[in-house]
Amino acid sequence: MADALIIVDVQYDFCEGGALGVDGGTRAAEDISEHVTGYGYDYVVATQDWHIEPGGHFSDTPDFVDSWPVHCVAGEPGSALHSGLDPIRGRLDGIFRKGEYTAGYSGFEGRLAPGNGRDDGGAAGAAGEGAMPHLADWLGERGVTEVRIVGIATDYCVRATALDAVRAGLRTAVVPHLTAAVHPEKLADVLSELRTAGVEIHAG
Numbered sequence: 001m002a003d004a005l006i007i008v009d010v011q012y013d014f015c016e017g018g019a020l021g022v023d024g025g026t027r028a029a030e031d032i033s034e035h036v037t038g039y040g041y042d043y044v045v046a047t048q049d050w051h052i053e054p055g056g057h058f059s060d061t062p063d064f065v066d067s068w069p070v071h072c073v074a075g076e077p078g079s080a081l082h083s084g085l086d087p088i089r090g091r092l093d094g095i096f097r098k099g100e101y102t103a104g105y106s107g108f109e110g111r112l113a114p115g116n117g118r119d120d121g122g123a124a125g126a127a128g129e130g131a132m133p134h135l136a137d138w139l140g141e142r143g144v145t146e147v148r149i150v151g152i153a154t155d156y157c158v159r160a161t162a163l164d165a166v167r168a169g170l171r172t173a174v175v176p177h178l179t180a181a182v183h184p185e186k187l188a189d190v191l192s193e194l195r196t197a198g199v200e201i202h203a204g
């Protein structure tokens with residue numbers, strides 16, 4: 001049995017000043033680094049929204065529910081992990097990318113990045129895309145039975161990742177104070193939905 005922290009989409013475009021900046025994103029990034037430093041997780045992984053041609057996920061007239069301004073274009077500066085995570089960059093055991101050709105809210109749609117995300121040009125996938133493991137398989141191979149989920153945005157990709165983690169049979173918790181929400185006024189409803197689905201809500 002092992003546990004893992006899943007850091008969802010803590011990327012420049014989702015932090016203040018980014019294409020789809022969420023208030024509190026930078027604070028979440030810094031707090032996540034401090035949390036990881038003081039906590040003995042067996043594994044720590046991060047996800048990246050990583051768009052090449054995601055169809056209707058991008059829009060010139062976004063509704064901010066199902067369509068969004070252009071963000072996290074693969075290999076562009078906005079898709080990089082925020083510098084708030086720099087203190088734990090060497091602690092990341094895997095980086096999983098999702099959303100290349102469709103909307104991808106859940107980290108469980110992600111596959112391990114070639115070179116563990118160090119070749120941010122995105123073109124060097126020598127092993128071929130099909131060879132890279134999905135997040136659930138990667139966790140399973142390492143005996144992970146318990147995950148905690150943090151990151152951006154609480155009400156979109158954190159929510160979707162947590163629901164998929166429960167579906168994958170993992171004991172799952174979200175730590176709200178290490179997340180940032182697009183719609184903070186709906187946070188209570190989101191946490192209630194997660195609890196009902198079997199997700200634990202942890203204070204820290």
Ligand SMILES: [Zn+2]
Nearest residue numbers: 049072099104
């Ligand atoms: Zn996206």
